Amino acid sequence: MAELNTGDGGGGKGGKVRSKKQNSKVDLTAMVDLAFLLITFFMLTTTLSKPQSMNLGLPDKNEKEPEKPIKVDEKRTMTIMMGENNKLIYYMGLLESPIAGPKDIEYGKGGIRKELLARKKSVLAYTGDKTKGIIVIIKPGKKSKYKNLVDILDEMAITGVETYAIVNDFQPKEKELLEKE
Numbered sequence: 001m002a003e004l005n006t007g008d009g010g011g012g013k014g015g016k017v018r019s020k021k022q023n024s025k026v027d028l029t030a031m032v033d034l035a036f037l038l039i040t041f042f043m044l045t046t047t048l049s050k051p052q053s054m055n056l057g058l059p060d061k062n063e064k065e066p067e068k069p070i071k072v073d074e075k076r077t078m079t080i081m082m083g084e085n086n087k088l089i090y091y092m093g094l095l096e097s098p099i100a101g102p103k104d105i106e107y108g109k110g111g112i113r114k115e116l117l118a119r120k121k122s123v124l125a126y127t128g129d130k131t132k133g134i135i136v137i138i139k140p141g142k143k144s145k146y147k148n149l150v151d152i153l154d155e156m157a158i159t160g161v162e163t164y165a166i167v168n169d170f171q172p173k174e175k176e177l178l179e180k181e
Contacts (some may be wrong), residue, residue, distance in 0.1 A: 024174040044108050053064050059141050075099060077135045080112070080152060081170070083178040084143035088112060092119060102177055136164040141178050 074093040081089045090112070091101030100119075105111045116136070123134040136156065140149050149166070156164050170178070 044099055072135060074128055075135065076132065078116075078119055079137045079174075080137060081102070081139045081141065081174055082144040082148045082152065084145075085140045086145075086148060087178065088148075089114065089177055095171060107148070107155075112152070113155050113159060116155060116161060120159060120161065124154060133163060134161055136161050138164060138166045139168065139174065140166070 077093070077094075078090060078092050084090070086107065088105050088107060088111070089102050090105055091098040091103070093099035095102065105115060116134075120134045123132075124130065127133075138149070138152055155161075
């Protein structure tokens with residue numbers, strides 16, 4: 001039990017005899033209970049930091065209609081392939097007749113980000129239309145890490161690339177490029 005003593009109030013100096021007063025005691029048990037109730041109330045009602053996630057829009061699948069291939073201008077298309085050990089390869093256009101690449105590149109500010117920004121500017125100069133920007137195809141390999149995919153998606157957000165797709169089908173030549181050391 002918690003209590004508060006306020007001193008002895010009796011006895012004395014100077015010859016007068018006073019009657020000894022009882023120590024007054026304040027019971028603090030109710031105060032401690034209230035403090036713990038308030039602490040638990042605020043702990044339960046506060047919002048803890050919510051996990052952040054990136055929105056990923058996927059098209060609806062209509063099983064009745066077969067998928068029609070979409071014709072895309074290869075001068076606007078950049079393909080990024082991810083392999084094991086943080087390997088990253090990109091090329092512009094088609095692999096059979098690439099505009100740029102295929103080239104090994106690294107993650108980060110001096111690597112893929114710099115290339116994305118440069119290619120974004122060149123596509124804007126080619127089309128002359130802000131609505132027809134660069135299209136990035138992201139191809140994570142079977143041996144690539146989840147962290148690499150998150151890093152590439154972060155680069156898309158940082159560079160402002162609005163149109164990108166995550167695809168997992170590789171052409172035989174692309175598989176060869178990824179398996180080379």
